[in-house]
Amino acid sequence: MHMLCSKTPTQSFSLSRFQETCLRVLSFCNSNSLKEGICIHSPIIKLGLQHDLYLNNNLLSLYAKCFGLHHARHLFDEMPDKDVVSWTTVLSSHTKNKYHFDALELFDMMLGSGQYPNEFTLSSALRSCSALGEFDCGTKIHASVVKLGLEMNPFLGTSLIEFYTKSCCSTFEVYKLLSLVKGGGDVVSWTTMVSSLVETGKYGEAFGVYVKMIEAGVYPNEFTFVKLLGAASSFLGLAYGKLLHAQLIIFGAEMNLVLKTAIVDMYSKFRQMEDAIKVANMTPEYDVCLWTTIISGFNQNLQVRETVGAFLDMELSGILPNNFTYASLLNASSSILSLGLGEQFHSRVIIIGLENDLYIGNALVDMYMKCSHSTTNAVKAFREIASPNVISWTSLIAGFVENGLEQSFQVFSEMQAAGVQPNFVTLSTILGACSKVRSLVPTMMLHGHIIKTKADIDIAVGNALVDAYAGGGMTDEAWSVIGTMNHRDSITYTCLAARLNQKGDHGMALKVFVHMCNDGIKMDEFSLASFLSAAAGLGTMETGKQLHCYSVKSGFHRCNSVSNSLVHLYSKCGSIHDANRAFKDISEPDAFSWNGLISGLASNGYISHALSTFDDMRLAGVKPDSVTLLSLISACSHGGLLDLGLEYFYSMQKVYHITPKLDHYVCLVDLLGRGGRLEEAMGVIETMPFKPDSLVCKTLLNACNLHGNVALGEDMARRCLELDPSDPAIYLLLANLYDNAGLSDFGEKTRRLMRERGLRRSPGQCWMEIRSRIHHFSAGEKIDEDEINEKLAFLITEFRNRGYQYQESEDKIYHSEQLAAAYGVLNVPTMAPIRIYKNSLICPHCHTFMMLATQVVGREIILRDRKRFHFFKDGQCSCRGHS
Template sequence: MLCRTASHSFSPCGFQETCLRVLSFCNSHSLKEGVCVHSPIIKGGLQDDLYLSNNLLSLYAKCFGVGQARHFFDEMPHKDVVSWTTVLSAHTRNKLHFEALELFGMMLGSGQCPNEFTLSTALRSCSALGEFEFGAQIHASVVKLGLEANPVLGTTLIDLYTECDCTVEAHKLLAFLKDGDIVAWTTMISSLVETSKWNEALQIYVRMIEAGVYPNEFTFVKLLGMSSVLGLGMSYGKLLHAQLIIFGVEMNLVVKTAIVDMYAKCGRMEDAIKVSKQIPEYDVCLWTTIISGFTQILQVREAVIAFLDMQLSGVLPNNFTYASLLNASSSILSLELGEQFHSRVIVVGLMDDIYVGNALVDMYMKCFHTTTNAVKAFRGIASPNVISWTSLIAGFAKHGFEEKSFQLFAEMQASGVQPNSITLSTIIGACSKMKSFVQTMKFHGLIIKTKADIDIAVGNALVDAYAGGGMVDEAWSVIGIMNHRDPITYTSLAARLNQRGDHEMALKVINCMSNDEVKMDEFSLASFLSAAAGLRTMETGRQLHCYSVKSGFERCNSVSNSLVHLYGKCGSMHDAQRVFKDINEPDAVSWNGLILGLATNGHISHALSAFDDMRLAGVKPDSVTFLSLIFACSQGGLLDLGLEYFYSMEKTHHLTPKLDHYVCLVDLLGRGGHLEEAVEVIGTMPFKPDFLICKTLLNACKLHGNVALGEDMARRCLELDPSNPAIYLLLANLYDNAGFSDFGDKTRRLMKERGLRRSPGQCWMEVKSKIYLFSSREKKDEDEITEKVEFLITEMKNKGYPLQENEDKLYHSEQLALAFGVLSVPTMAPIRINKNSLVCIHCHSFIMLVTLVIDRQIIVRDRKRFHFFKDGQCSCAGHS
C-alpha cells in the first residue's frame, strides 16, 4: 500500500508528512510494520531527511534490536544529537555499556555536542560499569554546558557516585540540587540498597524526611526490601509500614507486594495475608511472594493451597512460582510432591527455564537416592548458569561422589561459567569430606588466584576444611589473612578441634573471638560448652552458662542441650536437671543428655525413669537413647532389662542397632558373667568384630577369670592392633587374678621386649579457670604437692587406717591431683579430678581413706564413670 502511494503523483511534502505519521504511529505502538516506509523513503529521495531518519532509527532500535539499529545508523548520511542519543540509548538499554561509551566517544570526536539526554544515557553506562573516571569527565562536561542544575542529570550523577562508593560526592550533589526532589532522593536510596549499603540508605531516608521531602511508593518499595537483611527484622519493617500509612501513600499492587514480601521474609505470614487482602488486585508476582513466604517457614501445605487458590483466581503461575513450589518440595524432602510439580512444568513448557531447571536439580538431589534424575534435569537446561552447576556439584558431593564433583567443577570452568563464592565453598566442603589435603591446597590456590579469598563464606569453608583435616596451623593462617571473620569462622574451628579431642585449644578460640570483637552466637556457644564438657571444666562451663543467660541464648535448644551435657559430664546432676527443666520443648538430644548424665553419675533408676518420661512426653527415642539405656543397665547390673532394651530397638522402635550398641551389649553380658552369650553375639552380629568389642570381652574375662576365652580375645585384639600395650596388661592381670602369676610376669616381659610402654595415666583439674595437668612421678621429688601427699599418708597411718604403699614407688597422678586440690580448692567446694583412664585399685582405696582424714567430697571422673567419694565410701560400691 505504501509502495503504491509512493508511485502516485503526491507532492513531496505530502508524502513526507504521510511517512512521518506512519513512523510516529508505529513508534508509539512498537509496530515492526513501520519499517516498510524505509523503502519508499529511499525511492522518494527522502533519505537525507534527518527527521525521518531519526524516527526510522528509533523504530529499528525498538523492534529489531541494537544490531539493525547500529547498521542503519552507520549508513545515515547525516547525524545530529538525536541520532547519536537514540543509538546510544539503545545500547545502554540492552546492557551493551562498553559499546555505548565507545559511541559516546565517537560522538564527541565528530564534533557533535551532547544534550542532557545523551549525557544522562552515557552516565547510566558509567554507573553500570563502575567507570568513575569516565563518569567524572562527563560530569565536567555537564558543568561546562551549564546543565548542573538539571534534575535528570543530577539524579543520574547521584546514582553514578553512589554506585562507585563516592557517597560524599553524592551528598554534595543532593545539596546542590536544593535538597533535590523525591526522584533524586529515591535514586540515591535505591543505589545504596543495590550496593548493600543498608545503614547508609536508612540514614539518607531519615535526612530526606528531615529535609521535608516526603517518600513516594518507589521509595518505600526499595526500603521495604531491606527489612530482611538489615538485622532489624520486624521492628524496622512494621515502622516503614506505619510511615507508609502516615504519609498517605496509596496502596497499589506494587506497594502491597513489597509489604507482603517484607512480612513473608520475617516469617509473619498472618500479617502478610492480611495485607494481601486490603485491595482486591492480585498478580502472579504477589501470589508467588505468598507461596515463597509459606515455603520459607516450611508451611508447605499452605504454600500448595495458595497455589491452588492462585489458579482458581485465574492468575497463571510463572517460572518463579514453579521454582518456589519445587523448593518447597525440597525443604520437606518430598519426592512425590516434587514430581507432581515437575509434571506440571512439562505441561506448561517451562522445562528449559533456568530458574525451574535449577530448582529441579536441587529437588532431585535432595529428595532422591540417586543423581540420575538431577542430571537429566540439568541437561534439560538450555544455558546452565553458576547456580545450576553449583546445585549439581553440591548434590554429587552430598551423595558421596566427591571425585565426580571435582570433575563437574572442571567441566563448569571449561564451559565458560565462572564459580561464585557458593560454588567454591561447596567444592572446599567436598575436599573436607574427603579429608583431601592435596585437593584443598589445589582449590585454595585457585581461590587466591581469582581473589575469591576475600569472601567470608569461602574463607570459612577453608578454615573448616583445614581444621577438619587436622591442619590446624593452616586453618589459623587462613583466619589471619581473612578481611573479616564472623561467628561461623570460629565455630567451625572450635567444632573441628572438639572432634579431634583438643578441647583446651577449642576453649582458647573464645579469646580470639573476643580480641576480634566477634560476638558468640548460639552455635559457637554450644561448641565451647562441648569443649568445656570434654575437659569437664565446671568453672569455664558456669561462665559460659552466665553468658548464655545474659545474651538470651539459654532459650536455644542447642545451648540448653550442651549445658545438660556439660553438667552431666562434670558430675553436677542437680544443675543438669535444673537446666533440663527450663527447656520449653525438650527434644531427643535433651532427653539423651539427661539419661546419659544420670547413668554416668550412677543414678541408674533415675536414668531409666527419665526414659519413661521421655516416651510419655511423646519424644521418639533414637539410637543414642538406647546406647545410654544399655550402658545404664550395664553399670547397674540390670542384665534382663538391658537385653529387653536392646531387642526392642528393631522390634518396637524400628531402629537398627549399630556396632556401638553391640559393644554395650557385650559389656552388659560380660559384666553379668554370661560370657558364652557374649561370644555368640559377636559371632552373629552383622558387623566385623573390631578392637573395642574384643577388648570389652577380654575385660569381662578378667573380671570372671575365664583364661581360655580371655586368651582368644587377646589374640584377636593383637591381630587388630599389635602395638597396643593395654591388651598385654589386661591379659597379665587376667593371669594374675586366675593364679597364673608366672604367665602374667611373662606377658609383661614380652610387652617390654617389644618396646611397648603403657600410656602414662594423667589427671587434670580446673582451678580458677586454669587447667592443671598431673602425671605420675617418683616419690623423691620434693615440693608442696608431694609434701601434702606425705602428710595425708602419715595422717592415715597415725589413725590406723589400712593403707597399702605404692609398689612401683611412684606417686600416682590421682594422688598428686588430690593433694593439689586440698591445697588449692576452697574448703567448702568439692575437689573435682578428671582422669584419662580407669582409676587404679590402689588410688581408689587411697582416696576413700583421704575422705576419712579430711572432711571433703572428692569427685573423680575416669574414662568410664564418676566416683563420688565421701566419708570413706564411693558411689561405685566396688564396681569397676
C-alpha cells in the same frame, strides 16, 4: 542515460508513499516490540532508501529491542549517516544490557565525531559511570551537562542524583543537586535518591533521605514506599516496616499491585504471614508476582501445607504460575525432604515446558540432592539446564558434599573447564568437602586458587578455609589463615574451637576464646556453646561458671544450643544438681536437651534417675532418637540392669522405629558381657548386620577378663589383633586376663611380646582445676615436690597401719590419678571435694587406692574417667563395682 536514471513524478510519489508506509510499520512494531517489523529492512535496501536517517534510526531501535545488541551494533556501524538519535539509541542499548565499558567508549566516539549529546545520551552515559564506579568520568559528564545548559533538565537531574548517590560516600553533593532542581526537587528526584541508596546497601541513609523528603514538603508516592519497604525487609526491621505501612496509608499512596506485593513481602520476611494475607486481600487485584510472593512467604516460614494451599488457590483464580513460582514450590519440597511432592511439581514443570529454565533447574537439582537417596535425578536435572550458572554448579557440588561423595571435586573441575567462575559460596562449599574427607592436598590446592583469584578477601571463604585446615588436623595452618584475614567474625573462631573440641584438644579450644576477645569480637550463641563444650571436656567448673554468667548477661542462655551446653557442662563436671537446674531453665527442651540430661545422670551414677527422666521425655511428647537409646542401654550396662537393657535394645525397631547402629551393638555386647552371658554376646557379634570392628571385640575381651573366660578371651584377642595389630590395649587386656586366671607366665610373655613389637600404651593423664588453673599429671612421672611424695608415702603407710587390703607396687605409686589425689589433698580447700579428670579408664589398683584414701583423709574424691564418674566417699564408690 539521464532519462534512464531519472524518476517520473509518479514513481517519486509512489516511493514517498512507500517510505511513509515503512515509517508507520516500523513505528508500530517499535512501540509493540514486534519482530515482524524487520521485514521492512530488505525492501528499504532494494529501493535505495538506506540513506534515510529517520528510517534507519527506527530500524536501529527495533534491532536493539528485538534482536539484541550485536545486530543493533552491526547496523549502526553500517549506517552512512548518524545523528544524536542514532548514537543515543545504540549507547542506551549498551547501558541497558550492562555493557558499560562499551557504552562509555561509544560516548567518547560520539564526542569525537562532533555530535552533541542530548539529555538522553548523557543520562545513559551517567548510568554506566554509576554501574562501573567511574566517579571521575561521571563528573566530566556533569561538566558537559553544565556547559550544554542542561543542568536544570529534570530528566538529567534525576540521573545525576542517582550517579552521586551511588558513587559518593556523602549525600552532600546530592542535596546540592536537589537545591538546584526547581522547587527543591520533585517526588521523582527524591525517590531516585532513596532508590539508589537502597540499591547500594545504605539503608539507614535511605531512611534519613525519606525523612528529609517529607520535611521538604515533598510527599512520597507508591514507588518511594516500594523501595523503602525493600530496605525494611533487608535491614531496618519490622518496626520500620510497620511505620512505613502506616505512613503510606496517611499519605494516601495508591495501593497498586507493585506496592501491595512489597508490603506482603515485608511481612512475610518477618514471619507475619497473617498480616501479609490481610494486606493481600485488601484489594481484589492479584497477579503472578503477588501469588509467588505469598507462596514464597509461606515457604520461608516453613509452612509447607499453606504453601501448597496458596498454589492451589492461585490456580483456581485462573492465574498461571511462572518459573519463580515453581522454584519456590520445589524449595518447599526440599525443606521437608518430600521427594513425592517434589516429583509432582517436576511433572507439572515438564507439562508446561519449563524444565530447561535456569531457576527451576537450580531448584530441581537442590530438591533431588536433598530428597533422593541417589544423585542420578539431580545430575539429570542439571544436564537439562540450557546454560547452568554459578548457582547451578554450586547446588550440584553441595549435593555431592552432603552425600559424602568425592565427586564434588570432579564437578568443581568441570565447572572451571566450562568457564564458570566459582563464587564465595562455591568455594566455601568445596572447602566443606575437603573438611569432610579430611584430605589436605585439595585444601592446599584450593587455598592457592583462592589466593590467586583474591577470593580470600571474602570472610565466608576465609572461615571455610579455617574450618578445612582445622578439620584436617592442621591447626597451625588454620591459625595462619586467621592471621591473614582482613576481617574476622565469631564464625571464624567458632569453626576453629569446634574442630579443636572434636580432636579432644579442649585446652586449645578455650585459648581460642582469649584470641577472640583480644580481636574485639563478641561471642554469639554458637561460639558460646563451643567454649562451654571445651570447658565441659576439661571439667573446668570455674571457667564454665564464668561462661554461664556471660550467657545470662547476654541473654544467650535462652538459646537451646547454649542451654544444652550448660547441661552438658555441669554433667561433665559432676555437678548433677546444677545440670538439673540448667535443664529446668530450658523453656522447650528438645531431644538434645533430654539426651544431655539422661546421659549426664547415667555417667554420674544416677541410673534410676536417668531411666525415669526417659519416661518424662516420652510424657513431654519428645520422640527419642538413637542417641537416647544408646544412653539408656549404656546406663543399664553400668547399673547391672541386664533385662531392662535388653528390653530397650529390642524396642528400638519395634517401638521407636530406630535402626540400631554399630555403637548400639557394642553397648549390647557390653551389657551381656557384664551380665556374664558371654556366649550370647559372642552370638551378637557373629549375627549383627555390621562387620565386627576392634572395639566390639575388645568389649567382649574385657568381659572375659571380668568373668575369667580364658578360651573366649584368647579368641577375641586374636580377632582384635587381626583387625588392629598395633593397639597396645589388646595386649594389656589379654595380659590382665592371664594374670587374673593365675597364668602370670603367659601374662608376662604377652607384655614382652608387646614391647618387642615396639608398642607402648599412651601414658595416662590426669588434670584438675584449682583456683582457675589447670594442673596436669602423667603416669610414671617422677614428682620433684617432696610434699607430694611425702603425702603418697603417708597414705600408703596409713593403709598398712589400719590393716587395709592394699598391695603396694613400686610402678603403680606414680599413676597419674594417685599423684593428682595427693596434690588435691594438699591444695584443695578442706570443705571442697577433690575433682580429678582422667583421659583413660581408671585401673582396679587406683580404684582401690581412691576408696581407701577417702577413709584416711576424710575427703570426697570425684574422678571422671573416659566412661563415667566415680564418687569416692567413706571407702565406697558410686559405681558399686560396675566400672
